[in-house]
Amino acid sequence: MLQFLRRKLFYLYSFQNPSLKSISQLSNSTNQPSFKVSYLINSCGPSKEAALKVAQKINFETAEKPDCVLAFFRNHDLTKTHISNIITKCPQLLVYNPDKTLKPKFEFFLGLGISAPDLAKTLHLNPYILARSLENQIIPTFDFLKSVLHPNEGIIVALRQLPFLIQFNVPKVLEPNVKTLRNHGVPGSRISTLSMTNPRTLGIKSDRFSGIVTAVKEMGFDPSGSLFIAAVIAMAVLSKSTWAGKLEVYRSLGWTDDEILSAFKKQPWYMTTSEQKVRRVMDFFVNRLDQKPSFLSKHPNFLLLSLEKRIRPRCSVLQVLMSKGILRKDLKLSTVLPLTEKKFMEKYVTKNKESVPEILSVYQGKTRVTGLDIGSQESDAVQKL
Known part of the structure; x- marks a missing residue:
């Protein structure tokens, strides 16, 4: 009877004070997160702040699964620094089944002749590779890269670019964009350069990419020259509205459309310069060096x-x-x-x-x-x- 009355009083008190939780709720809300945070700090090595963020993104009640994943990483020559960075960036890996999801991917890369240290370095920089499907994403993307890289560029080069292209659909995006470049007469060596220096450009939507390549060719760029690829990249990194805004900036500073185009054909990257910097550089050359605005259109490199x-x-x-x-x-x-x-x-x-x-x-x-x-x-x- 006495125990019943105590439970009744506790219930009523808790009901009147909604900020209070039952003993079991308090246990679940504090002990479980603290276990995850402590485990992450002690086993993976991230800071407490990083561990708190990671703990919010994954759920595990025991150390069984994470222990297996960490043991797998250690057995493949990943250092504590590597592991800490990998788990901080891609927390979901910690609850994977290493035999089913991680082992096949490691075997694929190592089977290509990639050394364990090179693989560890790549995963340290971009662990998201391990979260992708081997059959549907990794292998098709890797095969695509090998098809566009220059013959003297090896597996390691392809591996370095893989993280940037693995997020894109190979048959629907990457392959059509490469086909567009080839149809416009861009040699394989230039396509290889684009794949190495700015692989994300190949990942934009195919209709927009085709429009950019066509526009660059109509401007008079030689598809076999290095400036052709530079112009494609410069236009790809700017939205249509941003590009239009850039044109208005240069017009407001006294450039004609012919001067804007002429400068772009000399140095495509000048169009990516911020408006604030353009105005400051223009002010210096015009008001301090006594030059006309058209001077910089002849030397667009100065804007960089x-x-x-x-x-x-x-x-x-x-x-x-x-x-x-x-x-x-x-x-x-x-x-x-x-x-x-x-x-x-x-x-x-x-x-x-x-x-x-x-x-x-x-x-x-x-x-x-x-x-x-x-x-x-x-x-x-x-x-x-």
């Missing part, structure tokens, strides 16, 4: 350079050296800005340190140079001080 780390520091050095008569005033920016850091330092900074002690400080931005009007209209020659 860092204003703070390359353009401004180098122009400051040139300004100082010209003011002291060390450099000719008709020096062309197009011969200076593209130089590597090492060559620029050797030719313009190190070489002149004795005659101009402050030159390094100028280059590093510690000594400010005013009045950077070192250009002339419609020319890339540095003439006006």
Whole structure:
């Protein structure tokens, strides 16, 4: 009777205080997550924060399944760092049946001649491969890659690109896109380059990809040249609305449509430059170097350079050296800005340190140079001080 009354009182108290839970509910809501978190930290090595996130994505009540998966990984030369990264990125692997889902995939890769260390490195970077179907996704994608890679590129190259292409449908997307390139006269070596440098481009919808390739060819790009592939990639990474917005930006800065196209044919990647950067670089060349807006359409590569780390520091050095008569005033920016850091330092900074002690400080931005009007209209020659 006394026990009955206690249970009754506890029930009524709990009902009047909905924030309280029964003892069993408290046990289920705290002990189970804490078990998973503790297990993950002790067996896989992620941080507590990472373990908490992983614990929310998977469910296991005992260590039986996770132990089997971790033992499988260790037996295949994966380090604790590898395992921690793999489980953090792809938690569902921890409750897989290793014999049914993991072992066949490892045997496939190792059977191709891929070494255990190379496989471990790939899985460390992109473990999602192991979550894909071997028969329906991994093998078809791998066979596709081998068909488009250049003959002198081996299995390891294909393995490196596999994670980026494995998410796409081979017969419905990848193969039609490659066929489109071949039908437009793009040689196999260029297709191979695209597969290695920007494999995601091959994964866009086939109708859009076909439209991009056709547009690039109509612009006058040579399908056998490297710029053709660069133009395809540049257009593929921008949506139609973003592309239209880019056109309006350059028009607002004084470029004609012919200048926009001419610049694109010289350097397709300039179209991917952010509007903010374009306006800042344009302002520097027009208002500080005394150039017309059309100057940059002739040298679109400059829009890819860092204003703070390359353009401004180098122009400051040139300004100082010209003011002291060390450099000719008709020096062309197009011969200076593209130089590597090492060559620029050797030719313009190190070489002149004795005659101009402050030159390094100028280059590093510690000594400010005013009045950077070192250009002339419609020319890339540095003439006006």
